[in-house]
Amino acid sequence: MKVQNIRMTATKKLIEEAFTDLLRKKGIEKITIKNITERAKINRATFYAHYEDKYQLFDEMIKGAATELINVHTKEENIWNQKQVTCLTQAVFEYLNQVKMSCPYSYQNLFPLLRMKMLNALKTHLESLFNSNNISEIKEFNILMYSRIIYDAAEVLVVEKTNLTYTEVIEEISEIILDNNQSF
Template sequence: MGSKVRNIRMTQTKQSLINAFVNLVSEKDFEKITIADLTKGAKVNRATFYAHFNDKYELLDYILGDSASAAIVNRTKGEVKFDQDTISQLVLALCDFYQQPNIQCRSSYVGLVVPQMKDKILNELKVFLSQSLEHIYTNDEKNIYVPIFAQVIHEGALQWAVGSTVMSKEEVAKRVSLFVVSGFQSSDRTLS
């Protein structure tokens, strides 16, 4: 079998497992979902599941990571740069990510999924910011600024997502991007 056909089949199988998981989480608590439930829903055998994932936790991790990455790419159109518009789009990407999780959370998922969502989106955000600041800061400087910028962007989006502000997500994005860019410009002046 050619590698292209194998890759398409693997992608389709993974998507079937993801779809089965998404369908099951609306019906069952995470702890009660079994591999048998997933394989039945995806119409694959147990060995096929284990060829893709070690367990249901790895499947959840994959779903959240893929969703986080997609949210950022969708808003930034894959263009990696550090300016006010891009920072604004990153805030909106995080709002999108928190607004539309692939998992319609039952109350039993909140403790499991929300911390994992935060970790995934922060990691993706740090990767993006690190790449966008590649030619601006040294590695030591990036090690300081990237986590700070990521936390500010994340916190702005999270405040909107949990309803802690009456501002629209666009207004939050505008204010956070102004704050981050002005902090960036201030730090840049002090380095000169």
Template sequence: MQRRGDQLSQKESCSPRRGEDSMGPSTKKVDPRVKRTRHLLQQAFWELMHEKGFSAISIQDIAERATLNRATFYSHFEDKYQLLDSIVQEQFHQMVTKDLDLPPKWEERTLRILIGAVLEFFREFDTCPPSASLNPLVEQAVQRELYHLFVTWLNQAPTSEPARSVSKELLALTTSWAIFGAAGQWSRETQAMSAEHMTDALLAVVTEGVASFTPGFVQE
């Protein structure tokens, strides 16, 4: 991917961030010991990613770097793919929710923040350890999190009858893919428009469709 704008340092942008383990807005409390152990495993994994790459990392490598044993690893994650998923989903979730009121309202401001977070993710991902085989795994994790966020927010939206009969799941699927696909193409263009202009353009396209299917959607 082509880098653009002011980039965070590799350590800042790629290191796992502490936060809630959540697929969507949640007030569920997690045992501090569990959070600490998960963070140790995530941090160890990401350090090894920089040193030797995803394919060369073993579960034993991760456990030893985290000063834990293999049994502890498997009590938290099935394999290194699920560990990668957890890092990507948690970081992306934090990017989205850090500027939102909780619970978030189904309105244009929410969509603007969401689109901005997707673009920010692609920009920060430029600084992470390059791996052509890893990119699809990371992108799939983000797209799934994006879809689940949409489903969560749509389920919290006003329940007035839409002008057209479309399920919330289908609306979440098509909208999340529209944003994710456009953001991915934007990240691959060497002369792409700024993130701010891209956010405005995507927002204009998405809000027209969303507003016609969910009458409770609040436009700015």
């Protein structure tokens, strides 16, 4: 059984490497299962034994990446303050920037898929943070809004043009999120 697991892991790694290499060269919508299997030197049946389609492959590849980056960036911050907002924004920025650099031809098509993963990871992190600090006045709505503000600010930095620097964007979103008197 252990040999089979090692073989499955090795095969999945070949498939993921082939897919990642193809994403660097063309958009996800133009990548076929045939492209992946030829690059990985496996047959189609082997691919389908592991994945339903290329989107499930992509989903599994990014599963956990959002949470992992948030944990890495916030491991020393467990209070809700500007440093926490900065760390979370850095995590999202890094997450999106990695995809943009790795998938230059399809990152804009991939961002909607990534958005939900990262928003869920941010929401989970913030719920944990607020529960651990017993901040009872923070409601689910606020957590969802904070998650979206942080994500959207990082996405603007990665995708869109802005005259603001990275630091200025973080200062702006910190002011919006942390200033209780701020009205939207």
